[in-house]
Structures are given as C-alpha cells and as structure tokens.
Amino acid sequence: DQQVKQNSPSLSVQEGRISILNCDYTNSMFDYFLWYKKYPAEGPTFLISISSIKDKNEDGRFTVFLNKSAKHLSLHIVPSQPGDSAVYFCAATNSGGSNYKLTFGKGTLLTVNP
Amino acid sequence: NAGVMQNPRHLVRRRGQEARLRCSPMKGHSHVYWYRQLPEEGLKFMVYLQKENIIDESGMPKERFSAEFPKEGPSILRIQQVVRGDSAAYFCASSPMNGRDLAKNIQYFGAGTRLSVL
Numbered sequence: 001d002q003q004v005k006q007n008s009p010s011l012s013v014q015e016g017r018i019s020i021l022n023c024d025y026t027n028s029m030f031d032y033f034l035w036y037k038k039y040p041a042e043g044p045t046f047l048i049s050i051s052s053i054k055d056k057n058e059d060g061r062f063t064v065f066l067n068k069s070a071k072h073l074s075l076h077i078v079p080s081q082p083g084d085s086a087v088y089f090c091a092a093t094n095s096g097g098s099n100y101k102l103t104f105g106k107g108t109l110l111t112v113n114p
Numbered sequence: 115n116a117g118v119m120q121n122p123r124h125l126v127r128r129r130g131q132e133a134r135l136r137c138s139p140m141k142g143h144s145h146v147y148w149y150r151q152l153p154e155e156g157l158k159f160m161v162y163l164q165k166e167n168i169i170d171e172s173g174m175p176k177e178r179f180s181a182e183f184p185k186e187g188p189s190i191l192r193i194q195q196v197v198r199g200d201s202a203a204y205f206c207a208s209s210p211m212n213g214r215d216l217a218k219n220i221q222y223f224g225a226g227t228r229l230s231v232l
Contacts, residue, residue, distance in 0.1 A: 004156070006156075032216045034220075036223075041225065042225050043120075043205055043224045044205070044223045045223070046222065049217065049220070051217075089156060089157070091157075093216070098170060099216055099219070100147060100162050100170070100209070100219070100221075101159045101162075101170070101173070102149075102157070102159060104158070106155055106156045107156060
C-alpha cells in the first residue's frame with residue numbers, strides 16, 4: 001500500500017510561471033514532510049521540509065503548503081526556471097517513531113520549457 | 115567533494131553472483147541509510163546503520179541481503195546470489211545525527227549504484 005502518493009507522473013510548465021506539485025498521504029502518524037529534487041544520474045537532493053505544526057514553509061522560490069485535515073501537501077515553485085526540470089519526490093516520516101525512515105512517493109517529473 | 119560517495123555507479127552481475135555496494139558518508143556524518151528504488155517506484159527504506167551497529171534493518175529482505183558499517187571504511191550493502199528482481203538503483207544517505215529535531219537530521223543522498231542482474 002502506498003502511504004505517500006504523487007498522482008501526477010509528470011508536469012510541464014512555461015518558464016516564469018508557477019509550478020505546483022502535489023502529494024497526498026494516508027498515514028496519520030506522519031508529521032514531518034520533505035521534498036527532494038532528483039536530476040538524472042544523480043541522487044535526490046534535499047529541497048525543503050515542513051513540520052505538521054506549520055501549514056507553510058518558504059525558502060526563496062520554493063514554498064511548501066501543508067493541509068493536515070486533507071492529508072495533502074504541495075510544493076510551489078515561483079517563478080519556474082528551466083534548471084528546475086527534474087523529478088520531485090515527496091517524502092514523509094513520523095518524528096516520534098522511527099523518524100529516520102523516510103517514505104517516498106513515486107515522484108513527479110517537472111519539465112520547465114524556455 | 116565532501117558529499118556522499120557511492121561506488122560503483124553501475125554494477126552488472128549474473129544470476130547467482132554476489133554484489134557489493136559501497137557508501138562513504140559525508141564528512142562528519144555517522145549515520146548511514148540504504149534505500150532501494152525499483153523501476154517506476156519511489157525509494158524504499160532498507161536499513162539504518164551507525165558505526166559497527168545495525169540500528170534498524172526492517173526494510174531489508176530477510177535472506178541474501180546484509181549490511182555493515184565498520185569502524186574503518188565505507189558502509190557495505192551485500193547481496194548474495196543475486197536474482198533478476200534485485201535489479202534496481204540502490205541509494206545511500208547519511209545524516210549528522212539522529213535525534214528529535216528532524217530539521218537537523220536531513221538525509222543527504224549519494225548518486226546511487228544501479229545494479230543490473232543478467
């Protein structure tokens with residue numbers, strides 16, 4: 001069973017516009033969420049995270065929103081740049097339990113067109 | 115480059131052979147994690163190690179797979195008698211600590227080893 005779901009395998013946006021990547025989770029014990037970006041032939045690179053005590057975290061062009069009641073989070077990239085083209089993974093964990101176990105979604109391939 | 119180093123990047127084995135995957139954590143990191151990514155899937159946790167200790171191997175198959183992180187040298191993920199289903203990308207990650215402040219325990223990943231079993 002997939003506890004972290006990224007239902008869009010791919011997303012294509014124009015340079016300068018907003019990219020919105022979505023993630024849903026089913027395990028109510030998850031309370032810490034991370035986004036990783038992955039280029040081909042490289043490992044995932046940490047991007048941004050959010051604790052369940054917040055509903056928003058911002059870092060430059062990247063903002064993550066968390067809706068606990070809907071068990072949904074999203075990553076907004078504004079403005080999108082061609083260098084943002086990559087696979088984006090949503091990951092979740094339980095800070096009170098085995099917090100080192102990250103549960104990943106399958107990823108969304110973002111393509112930013114010049 | 116002080117990042118997580120994995121080698122080899124690509125490994126080809128025939129069924130029944132052994133595969134050894136190596137991971138050197140980032141400088142200053144003493145916690146190592148291994149994940150496996152099957153085709154079209156997300157990364158799945160396999161094992162968490164500290165120096166000379168296996169902390170949690172709940173994600174590792176019970177047979178043929180083993181992991182170690184010796185006092186000296188890299189962490190090793192060993193797969194004996196490989197089968198075609200073992201073909202995957204294996205990622206290693208490291209973190210500086212593992213406590214309750216997750217913002218300080220971010221896992222940094224290596225580039226992975228892509229294992230192909232013929």
